[in-house]
Amino acid sequence: DAGVIQSPRHEVTEMGQEVTLRCKPISGHNSLFWYRQTMMRGLELLIYFNNNVPIDDSGMPEDRFSAKMPNASFSTLKIQPSEPRDSAVYFCASSSGLAGRDEQFFGPGTRLTVL
Amino acid sequence: GNSVTQMEGPVTLSEEAFLTINCTYTATGYPSLFWYVQYPGEGLQLLLKATKADDKGSNKGFEATYRKETTSFHLEKGSVQVSDSAVYFCALRRLAGGGNKLTFGTGTQLKVEL
Numbered sequence: 589d590a591g592v593i594q595s596p597r598h599e600v601t602e603m604g605q606e607v608t609l610r611c612k613p614i615s616g617h618n619s620l621f622w623y624r625q626t627m628m629r630g631l632e633l634l635i636y637f638n639n640n641v642p643i644d645d646s647g648m649p650e651d652r653f654s655a656k657m658p659n660a661s662f663s664t665l666k667i668q669p670s671e672p673r674d675s676a677v678y679f680c681a682s683s684s685g686l687a688g689r690d691e692q693f694f695g696p697g698t699r700l701t702v703l
Numbered sequence: 704g705n706s707v708t709q710m711e712g713p714v715t716l717s718e719e720a721f722l723t724i725n726c727t728y729t730a731t732g733y734p735s736l737f738w739y740v741q742y743p744g745e746g747l748q749l750l751l752k753a754t755k756a757d758d759k760g761s762n763k764g765f766e767a768t769y770r771k772e773t774t775s776f777h778l779e780k781g782s783v784q785v786s787d788s789a790v791y792f793c794a795l796r797r798l799a800g801g802g803n804k805l806t807f808g809t810g811t812q813l814k815v816e817l
Binding site for chain 1: 735737739745746747748749752792796803804805807809810
């Protein structure tokens with residue numbers, strides 16, 4: 589299996605622009621998670637989906653952030669408009685949710701820089 | 704609510720030294736406990752896990768024992784290598800009402816020198 593795939597790996601944009609991050613979970617996994625990692629705040633869970641349905645979005649920082657999962661093999665995290673404080677590494681993770689095999693598998697991350 | 708507390712880093716050790724990274728947790732019920740490792744420039748990888756009290760998780764020479772009486776899950780390795788340099792995250796998952804959501808600690812950076 590290819591593991592969790594994220595694109596792009598690096599994104600540099602200017603303040604005010606729209607940014608879209610993409611994630612393809614491991615085939616057969618039914619839970620998907622978006623995290624943000626910064627030096628100041630560490631690893632934060634932004635939102636997670638179960639069977640394509642958002643379950644907990646309490647970590648989404650504000651209305652500029654939105655996430656979708658239109659099908660079991662694709663999710664997006666959108667920031668519009670972007671701000672310099674959004675600069676971070678964004679990780680996507682997936683898990684099968686099966687008893688005893690519930691660990692999360694992380695993608696390589698997208699490093700976002702907002703100038 | 705659920706929380707995980709890890710020792711502050713960075714931890715700097717010489718190769719072949721003994722490693723302990725402390726982790727304690729707060730949670731209701733019986734959470735599953737995990738250690739994840741993040742190598743530079745990569746995502747987190749599961750290192751080991753334990754799902755019930757007194758279970759010992761082990762992998763790549765690392766081990767951790769689920770201690771319910773002290774609410775701890777300390778990570779240990781008898782002899783570290785330079786290649787173990789990474790950031791280590793302790794995490795818990797409380798099944799009831801928590802779904803697959805993990806609560807992570809802040810991470811502990813380990814640096815191993817020759």
